[in-house]
Amino acid sequence: MTKVLEQLAEEYDNKTPQEIIEYAFKNYKNIAISFSGAEDVVLIDMAKRIRKSFAVFILDTGRLHSETYQFVDRVREFYGIDVNVYSPDTGELEKFVREKGFFSFYKDGHTGCCNVRKVEPLRRALAGLDAWITGQRRDQSPNTRAFVPVVQIDPTFGNGKLIKFNPLSKWTSAQVWQYIRVNNVPYNRLHERGFVSIGCEPCTRAVLPGQHEREGRWWWEDAMKKECGLHAGNVKG
Amino acid sequence: MTKVLEQLAEEYDNKTPQEIIEYAFKNYKNIAISFSGAEDVVLIDMAKRIRKSFAVFILDTGRLHSETYQFVDRVREFYGIDVNVYSPDTGELEKFVREKGFFSFYKDGHTGCCNVRKVEPLRRALAGLDAWITGQRRDQSPNTRAFVPVVQIDPTFGNGKLIKFNPLSKWTSAQVWQYIRVNNVPYNRLHERGFVSIGCEPCTRAVLPGQHEREGRWWWEDAMKKECGLHAGNVKG
Amino acid sequence: MTKVLEQLAEEYDNKTPQEIIEYAFKNYKNIAISFSGAEDVVLIDMAKRIRKSFAVFILDTGRLHSETYQFVDRVREFYGIDVNVYSPDTGELEKFVREKGFFSFYKDGHTGCCNVRKVEPLRRALAGLDAWITGQRRDQSPNTRAFVPVVQIDPTFGNGKLIKFNPLSKWTSAQVWQYIRVNNVPYNRLHERGFVSIGCEPCTRAVLPGQHEREGRWWWEDAMKKECGLHAGNVKG
Amino acid sequence: MTKVLEQLAEEYDNKTPQEIIEYAFKNYKNIAISFSGAEDVVLIDMAKRIRKSFAVFILDTGRLHSETYQFVDRVREFYGIDVNVYSPDTGELEKFVREKGFFSFYKDGHTGCCNVRKVEPLRRALAGLDAWITGQRRDQSPNTRAFVPVVQIDPTFGNGKLIKFNPLSKWTSAQVWQYIRVNNVPYNRLHERGFVSIGCEPCTRAVLPGQHEREGRWWWEDAMKKECGLHAGNVKG
Numbered sequence: 001m002t003k004v005l006e007q008l009a010e011e012y013d014n015k016t017p018q019e020i021i022e023y024a025f026k027n028y029k030n031i032a033i034s035f036s037g038a039e040d041v042v043l044i045d046m047a048k049r050i051r052k053s054f055a056v057f058i059l060d061t062g063r064l065h066s067e068t069y070q071f072v073d074r075v076r077e078f079y080g081i082d083v084n085v086y087s088p089d090t091g092e093l094e095k096f097v098r099e100k101g102f103f104s105f106y107k108d109g110h111t112g113c114c115n116v117r118k119v120e121p122l123r124r125a126l127a128g129l130d131a132w133i134t135g136q137r138r139d140q141s142p143n144t145r146a147f148v149p150v151v152q153i154d155p156t157f158g159n160g161k162l163i164k165f166n167p168l169s170k171w172t173s174a175q176v177w178q179y180i181r182v183n184n185v186p187y188n189r190l191h192e193r194g195f196v197s198i199g200c201e202p203c204t205r206a207v208l209p210g211q212h213e214r215e216g217r218w219w220w221e222d223a224m225k226k227e228c229g230l231h232a233g234n235v236k237g
Numbered sequence: 238m239t240k241v242l243e244q245l246a247e248e249y250d251n252k253t254p255q256e257i258i259e260y261a262f263k264n265y266k267n268i269a270i271s272f273s274g275a276e277d278v279v280l281i282d283m284a285k286r287i288r289k290s291f292a293v294f295i296l297d298t299g300r301l302h303s304e305t306y307q308f309v310d311r312v313r314e315f316y317g318i319d320v321n322v323y324s325p326d327t328g329e330l331e332k333f334v335r336e337k338g339f340f341s342f343y344k345d346g347h348t349g350c351c352n353v354r355k356v357e358p359l360r361r362a363l364a365g366l367d368a369w370i371t372g373q374r375r376d377q378s379p380n381t382r383a384f385v386p387v388v389q390i391d392p393t394f395g396n397g398k399l400i401k402f403n404p405l406s407k408w409t410s411a412q413v414w415q416y417i418r419v420n421n422v423p424y425n426r427l428h429e430r431g432f433v434s435i436g437c438e439p440c441t442r443a444v445l446p447g448q449h450e451r452e453g454r455w456w457w458e459d460a461m462k463k464e465c466g467l468h469a470g471n472v473k474g
Numbered sequence: 475m476t477k478v479l480e481q482l483a484e485e486y487d488n489k490t491p492q493e494i495i496e497y498a499f500k501n502y503k504n505i506a507i508s509f510s511g512a513e514d515v516v517l518i519d520m521a522k523r524i525r526k527s528f529a530v531f532i533l534d535t536g537r538l539h540s541e542t543y544q545f546v547d548r549v550r551e552f553y554g555i556d557v558n559v560y561s562p563d564t565g566e567l568e569k570f571v572r573e574k575g576f577f578s579f580y581k582d583g584h585t586g587c588c589n590v591r592k593v594e595p596l597r598r599a600l601a602g603l604d605a606w607i608t609g610q611r612r613d614q615s616p617n618t619r620a621f622v623p624v625v626q627i628d629p630t631f632g633n634g635k636l637i638k639f640n641p642l643s644k645w646t647s648a649q650v651w652q653y654i655r656v657n658n659v660p661y662n663r664l665h666e667r668g669f670v671s672i673g674c675e676p677c678t679r680a681v682l683p684g685q686h687e688r689e690g691r692w693w694w695e696d697a698m699k700k701e702c703g704l705h706a707g708n709v710k711g
Numbered sequence: 712m713t714k715v716l717e718q719l720a721e722e723y724d725n726k727t728p729q730e731i732i733e734y735a736f737k738n739y740k741n742i743a744i745s746f747s748g749a750e751d752v753v754l755i756d757m758a759k760r761i762r763k764s765f766a767v768f769i770l771d772t773g774r775l776h777s778e779t780y781q782f783v784d785r786v787r788e789f790y791g792i793d794v795n796v797y798s799p800d801t802g803e804l805e806k807f808v809r810e811k812g813f814f815s816f817y818k819d820g821h822t823g824c825c826n827v828r829k830v831e832p833l834r835r836a837l838a839g840l841d842a843w844i845t846g847q848r849r850d851q852s853p854n855t856r857a858f859v860p861v862v863q864i865d866p867t868f869g870n871g872k873l874i875k876f877n878p879l880s881k882w883t884s885a886q887v888w889q890y891i892r893v894n895n896v897p898y899n900r901l902h903e904r905g906f907v908s909i910g911c912e913p914c915t916r917a918v919l920p921g922q923h924e925r926e927g928r929w930w931w932e933d934a935m936k937k938e939c940g941l942h943a944g945n946v947k948g
Contacts, residue, residue, distance in 0.1 A: 060334065062299035069300075069339040069439075072338075073340055082335065083335070084335055085331055086331060087331050088324070089327050090324050094322055094323060094324050097322040097324075098321055101310045101313060102306040103307070173920060177920050177922070178921070191919050192917055192919060193904055193905045194904045194906070196920045201303050208888065208892075208898070209750070209888050209902055209907045210885045210889070211892075410683060410684055411684045414682060414685070418685075424682070428683055429668060429682060430667055431666060431667045431668030431669070431680060445665050446513070446651050446687070448651070534808065536771070536798070537780075543774075543913075547812045550812060557809070559809055561799070561804045561805050562798070562801065564798050564799065564800050568797060568798050571796040571798075572793065575783075575787060576783060675777050
């Protein structure tokens with residue numbers, strides 16, 4: 001299957017995000033858009049112009065900004081769509097926090113916390129899907145995302161049977177924001193306070209003018225390894 | 238047992254909070270302090286002067302202020318104690334949020350959300366305990382808390398077999414804050430921004446000078462019914 | 475004149491603030507209300523129910539909170555009144571700031587800065603007046619305001635010829651806030667963020683629950699001396 | 712003189728900002744750097760590496776952010792320099808605010824307020840100078856600043872006898888911020904909250920990711936005319 005996907009990736013490399021989403025919807029029935037509560041809302045806006053109804057899920061880590069919770073509900077109402085919310089496993093979460101507290105990531109690194117709050121729920125979100133659509137872009141990270149193709153076999157989840165579409169892969173942040181402005185797409189109010197990339201509250205911060213958006217995430221760690229486990233397969237060995 | 242408890246409540250009605258905690262620790266082995274992340278931290282401060290080690294639990298609804306999460310970790314370190322964290326049941330939470338979204342309480346009232354995020358986890362926290370200690374005070378609510386005794390059979394949980402101590406029952410807010418200042422007890426930084434009572438982020442707000450603290454909770458609802466279910470037994474029929 | 479005033483103060487000691495304002499308006503033509511941008515807005519609300527038109531002034535130190543500037547304009551529109559604004563003398567201000575910078579008060583004490591930004595403009599505001607009305611209250615300060623009479627010869631300004639009315643002298647903060655709520659008086663939004671007393675931005679802060687409002691002013695200085703020079707005459711030798 | 716200046720502008724068009732500042736200091740004795748409290752702090756950093764002592768002035772409109780006042784004092788201490796502060800004329804300011812209130816610019820446009828709070832003080836700041844140095848850049852405004860030369864006869868002030876150096880004219884925002892990061896230059900904390908361009912508090916706001924910095928200034932007005940009068944001569948007829 002890998003070869004077919006590589007051919008498809010090459011063929012769709014210069015297609016618009018909308019064409020990629022259209023292809024994805026047409027060829028995969030059990031497919032869902034992964035929404036982070038940030039500027040990947042454009043995927044939902046594009047999808048809504050193609051189809052009336054489609055699956056969207058979000059991972060509620062229990063540590064999102066209140067502005068992000070507000071934004072998710074606004075997106076729900078604005079587009080008239082359901083959003084499947086996945087939460088951490090009660091037992092794993094309680095065990096983790098009792099041992100580590102609420103801010104262990106500043107000392108131990110974010111992997112342990114992301115595993116409990118993001119990766120495990122994502123695993124459940126992806127179970128039963130044939131394909132998913134993400135908002136990943138190459139310009140988001142010079143190291144971990146520079147080679148993200150528009151479509152690929154998921155390198156991390158699904159045992160080689162899950163297809164992952166990244167329709168915005170080749171768009172820049174500037175293009176995404178132009179789309180948001182031109183189309184009056186609703187956006188997370190944190191973007192009005194210097195936030196570019198948005199994740200969990202304690203692990204996201206505003207960036208300075210001209211600073212790369214990824215510097216607003218897990219800023220206390222080595223810039224090379226800033227993936228939360230969801231897209232860990234991006235990192236080349 | 239009710240009668241014995243009523244006699245005890247009468248006998249201890251004029252005792253200090255410290256004496257009540259001391260009695261509770263002496264007579265109940267399976268006992269824990271319920272900590273909300275607000276000014277009930279004084280219970281922990283008092284307990285620490287009586288015993289080196291004791292059980293404390295907190296309900297992490299997944300919607301607390303980031304300042305509250307920071308405060309819980311600070312309390313943990315400051316007093317060198319473990320804090321057992323109870324989180325909502327994954328399945329119930331996911332089902333609730335998918336159907337209702339993240340802010341249904343503003344329309345439906347807070348009961349449904351509190352049931353999932355607070356009452357169910359509390360039930361698990363109390364299972365196996367003979368007694369618990371809360372920071373409830375009579376002056377917190379003219380309606381729902383005016384008759385809170387210093388000790389009682391829990392009117393809501395434990396099927397008549399769980400003892401509930403409310404050592405601060407007869408203290409005023411002013412007394413609690415005097416204790417905090419005099420003893421240099423750490424406090425939640427939200428108290429520096431006009432917050433008196435502190436609960437979940439979307440359901441708590443700062444109050445005006447001279448305004449009753451309970452007006453900062455579920456302010457869109459009838460002032461008469463402001464209990465989250467944890468202490469529902471307080472409300473007289 | 476002192477004796478007459480003392481008799482008047484005694485006679486009006488138990489009158490309502492409204493009666494005191496009414497007396498002041500009736501007996502003094504060149505009279506103005508001094509408005510600080512805080513809860514002394516009740517003076518304006520009371521005056522408006524007595525007279526259609528009256529003089530109000532405010533001292534714009536150049537360092538007020540943006541919320542205070544917004545509030546002053548809102549009061550202007552809400553009551554349909556003019557507000558005379560007095561600003562620091564350009565030359566004195568420039569000289570002071572060039573030498574001392576913008577935050578010298580944290581090191582030197584607030585007197586020097588208050589002299590330039592408040593006292594000198596107040597002197598101009600009071601020139602030509604026979605009487606002024608302030609929002610001072612006894613409960614604002616256990617030391618400097620405990621003896622504020624409802625009317626007095628101004629002990630600081632006017633060379634013994636200026637009358638000073640303090641209609642709220644005997645009201646508590648609780649009474650002022652009850653008046654604001656009952657009468658839907660507009661208030662400074664800072665009061666929603668823990669601020670009770672409000673002055674200049676760098677010299678005012680929110681207070682903790684139960685903390686005296688004066689602890690939110692010049693908190694780095696001795697609690698005994700917290701007057702800005704406007705009401706310095708209150709301080710007994 | 713114009714011709715000489717045009718030749719000089721051409722000659723220095725490809726010089727570094729540092730070379731331009733060095734030239735300016737060498738050839739003009741009565742010269743000062745105009746500092747706005749924003750990223751033009753790089754001018755001060757560059758100047759300090761050239762000379763131990765030089766003149767800097769700032770216009771304190773009385774409506775700057777508290778973060779800007781803090782930043783000015785920090786710059787003063789960090790570089791060990793004096794900063795001459797120019798404030799609005801008392802009489803003009805009082806007259807303007809009594810008539811118009813504190814927020815007339817949202818209705819009338821910003822020109823009237825800028826005239827009182829910025830242009831008049833600037834006129835005094837420039838009196839007696841032969842030359843001044845500003846942080847203007849071409850990329851700050853596609854309309855009003857696209858032709859800013861590195862040196863020019865001031866087109867607005869000084870009656871054709873004042874020289875204006877714009878050493879950063881050809882630098883981009885990205886270059887300025889790289890300089891700040893590489894050289895650990897102190898910066899205004901507002902830049903950590905989405906602010907790029909910084910002026911008066913009511914007339915400045917944070918911008919969205921990818922949004923032009925000038926959209927954060929006087930955003931309620933026509934994008935074409937966003938100059939405060941200080942650099943009005945930039946606008947071509």
